[in-house]
């Protein structure tokens with residue numbers, strides 16, 4: 001493969017890929033909804049040098065293209081026939097090999113019949129534009145493989161026109177101009193401006209447009225058709241020799257088949273020969289013969305296109321590299337695509353769970369805030385709640401008297417009211433259930449809040465709203481289970497205190513009574529009309545109160561231990577354990593449902609990854625071409 005082939009072939013392949021991505025020069029605005037003004041995406045096409053064929057109606061545009069190809073294959077007819085850009089990629093094949101054509105939109109079909117090619121161009125045009133005869137910027141890609149071509153890519157654009165024909169909307173004149181302009185405006189576009197020789201060059205639509213977008217004429221190739229149709233005694237030497245309208249590149253004169261030739265179906269290869277003969281024998285143009293004609297034009301363009309591509313390669317490469325960087329970072333932001341097989345999906349789900357779990361742990365253990373609020377429950381809320389318990393009321397003299405008397409029954413106690421003590425203590429200890437359960441709830445809410453926060457902070461989960469919700473639900477369910485367990489445990493702690501009292505405490509009591517004894521004490525112990533004196537009940541009340549105080553101190557220490565053991569430690573170690581078990585039982589379909597993504601996001605990533613593939617393939621191709629040089 002020669003350098004020339006590989007360079008033009010390289011650009012051809014990138015162009016085809018661009019079209020498949022919906023990235024083509026004339027339609028950048030159609031991509032506007034993607035990426036919010038990210039121009040790198042639509043500018044690869046623009047960065048690629050191309051040759052656009054422009055000319056007014058009946059200027060001979062189709063004839064020039066067919067002559068360059070050596071085949072007639074373009075739709076003919078009155079009115080505006082070319083209504084979509086035709087990207088015509090010519091590939092030279094070995095002498096004697098069979099000619100064929102291929103459309104990008106019909107990748108499996110080889111056309112050897114060029115009448116069928118013409119039909120397909122027509123049909124494919126109608127497929128996109130509908131029968132309304134509108135125009136569309138979406139190009140048709142046609143590759144022609146033939147020994148009779150040079151490697152060259154041309155873009156055939158709708159002919160510039162002044163009036164819409166019947167059945168076509170008025171706006172079409174304007175639309176065509178806009179579309180052609182978007183192509184020829186691009187600094188990398190080589191303009192093949194076709195004008196008929198039998199018309200004043202100053203009035204040529206092609207030259208007018210070219211002059212506007214390329215005033216210095218450095219990327220315009222002027223082509224003059226219909227030299228044979230000029231009035232007798234006149235010639236186009238003023239134009240061809242660059243005197244009437246100067247361009248950087250020399251003008252090329254052309255003689256195409258006349259309408260009569262077309263009607264007679266004159267073969268293109270014969271027409272080429274006739275054209276050569278015309279110039280060779282022309283008295284006016286004989287001295288220019290080697291630089292005239294469609295075959296010369298094709299070679300000239302091919303060589304020029306190749307040199308332009310070569311010069312552009314460094315900037316194309318840097319554009320591609322820049323785009324790849326941008327796309328990679330966009331992909332990182334969007335997250336990588338999810339695997340399709342169940343095993344990989346399960347792995348992904350577990351990874352995401354672990355990412356969440358890690359953040360949750362950081363909240364508990366420090367590094368992230370929130371875990372300290374659990375200590376706040378133990379250090380403030382619980383002691384405050386314990387202090388507020390209504391023991392004053394419960395152990396008031398009146399209540400003590402009532403409970404002790406009821407416990408004694410018909411016979412008042414002799415020494416110490418054993419039953420009365422027990423009932424008073426039991427009644428008091430019951431009050432501890434409240435603060436114990438409240439501590440459990442308070443810690444539960446802290447944990448729940450930390451789950452909520454951690455879910456929000458797990459960036460990786462944002463992509464997967466379904467999984468995110470499932471993890472949140474599973475975590476909260478687990479927390480509920482831990483809470484139930486924790487409540488049972490703290491209630492047990494309280495019940496244990498009532499079920500067996502600390503005997504030592506009471507063994508010390510009689511001595512205290514003796515110490516506090518004396519005649520007053522004896523009097524107090526002696527039954528009165530009211531059975532006992534007030535002091536007696538007060539003492540019982542204060543004894544019970546100090547016993548309850550002792551228990552309160554114990555519970556202030558043991559409740560936090562139970563809560564941490566049942567809730568905090570469990571949350572840290574096995575928050576998602578149950579969820580993992582459920583995951584293990586899920587079918588492939590259910591797993592992929594968990595990885596259901598936000599559709600907009602999915603679409604965006606798909607676009608992004610397709611582009612990334614295109615750009616990477618383009619980079620590889622350019623690398624291989626650069627090595628070949």
Ligand SMILES: Nc1nc2c(ncn2[C@@H]2O[C@H](COP(=O)(O)OP(=O)(O)OP(=O)(O)O)[C@@H](O)[C@H]2O)c(=O)[nH]1
Pocket residue numbers: 055056057058059060061062063064077079081082159225226227228229254255256257258259260262
């Ligand atoms: N004698 C002669 N006739 C030509 C030449 N070039 C084009 N024609 C004739 O001019 C007419 C228009 O040529 P086309 O090649 O169809 O021109 P076009 O610019 O593609 O026209 P539209 O597609 O209708 O805009 C046809 O009848 C051609 O035979 C030429 O160099 N010599």
